[in-house]
Amino acid sequence: MITAGIDVGSVSTKVVLLMDDEIQYLVRPTGWSPRDAGLNTYKELLAAAGCKDSEVQCKVGTGYGRISLGFIDKAVTEIHCHARGAGYLAGRGGLVIDIGGQDSKAIVINDCGKVLDFAMNDKCAAGTGRFLQVIAAALGVDVSELGELARGRQPLEINSMCTVFAESEVISLLAKGEDKRDIIAGIHRSVARRVWGMASRFAPAGKVIFTGGVAKNRDVRERLALESGSEVIAPELGQLAGALGAALYARELAAKK
């Protein structure tokens, strides 16, 4: 059986084809049109996998662009898709912390990937991937370099939670001659603290499963482990958790048909 999960996030679009238990995937920038990004990334992956749309038995969409996708069978929220995907990747239940492009979420799941409770950040982008992008730009580095630059450095205190104010704070620290790497470490610690502030009420849920684009940043991972005092598992394909969860839902739906 072949099913597809399409996760149109604010920054990147992730598509997963689930061919029995084999995972094929593709990640592309979302750009300004979530509808086109979803459809084009899906088509591109089909071509790469040598597979036709008619062979895909069910397609589930998720992410903020899910409502603009005309070609899917069903839209499911990213809360449930991320939970399902993260549970599958980690092979267990626990506390899923996902930090994406414009939001962060904490989701408690059981061993079947079923959602028991969840929390999401408020409307501002503080402590999300967008926040890291803005700071990286202010420091003249690429967001993918942040993790390695900050590892093992002494974090500086960053007090502002607001993205705009934090950027000003970073610029002031640079003006004072502080080391860029210590500033980044400080930013990472504030991201970890903020997300843990939201997730800590679910603390007894067990190990932390860290997903979303920001989970690729090793320094944030380590600082989240320090803040939470719990083991942090970051599955290698964590950025795909939403799309994979959607493809898993699609498989269930197809089986019911």
Next chain:
Amino acid sequence: MMRPQNMKIFDELRNLNVLTVQNAKREGKKVVGCYCTFTPQELILAAGAYPVTLCGTRQEPVAAAERDLPRNLCPLIKSSYGFAITGKCPYFEAADLLVAETTCDGKKKMYELMGKIKPMHVMKLPHSPKSEEALAAWTKEMHVLKDWLAEKFEVEITEEDIRKAIKLMNREREAMRRLHATTKVKPSPVSGVDLLVSVWTKGFNINKEDGIKLVEDLTAEIEEMAARGLSPFTSETPRILLTGCPVGFGSEKVVRLLEESGASVVAFENCSGYKSLDRLVDENPNKDVMTALAEKYLSIPCSCMSPNEGRLALIHKLAREYQVDAVVDLTWQACHTFNVEAFVIRDYVQNQLNLPYMHLETDYSESDVEQLRVRVQAFLELIQGE
């Protein structure tokens, strides 16, 4: 979505209410504007004046209000003040006097500014619902308001006038209770948005007898729809109890989102809904009439009360009577009392009532609708075991 025919009357009532209040003014009638369910409307009626709710549920005047008020203040306070200074609320314009209460800090301080625009009396509301001292102080406040109204309007307010007004207000409360109770039927014959709009519109209708009649007609029609098994929902539709900050037309986005996402909001525990209807004023002729008023109003379980156990009891009662599947707790940004109390409510709902609970914090603007939609949809998926 299926709607009762009488809802059209309520839609038109919004324009009619303005004309009614303007006509009353032309006839030399007195109008008293109020904001909150703590205002003892009985005393205003007994003074021969019309009590009317003032505008404060829409986003439009918020920017104007931020000229004088801090941005980080609850949207209800900013909207109320913005309407007042921009002259966009016809009821505020028509009001001869304003009556308000020291419920929260934000309102209390805003009223100091508003009091410069129109003659205003602010009642000092004590915050302990069960103490004897608080009741005594609040009873005294009833006398102070009565004397202030008598002086301003140059009338004598007799005990008989007050007892008559109490009977009228109790009849209105009973009519409103029956309207709310129509949604106890499963599935509910009326949408939460329609119920909210009708209750909100009624607040601007100054003629109590007409208002009671309109509510009774609407109730009768909804009951009849229920008897015929008509409903915009199905027996599978998740039934929601809404608690937290007040909601009116223009700030109904969370109710709308819930119903657009496939839920039915059946119970409104908030003060724009059922909260102040649960208890009537004691009509016992042997009881001191001012104490009877004070007891009723002091028992309203608003989050400005401390501790506020009455709210837990009311949520419990409504959750059972309205057969709800989940509780949604709405906090307007910077409403500290409801925001802090959410911790207590979550614990109570999840662990004592064993129901799913979600707390949402937002303002009147549309800027976060899509983020809220994700949460609302995910919550409904959770309830339905997606």
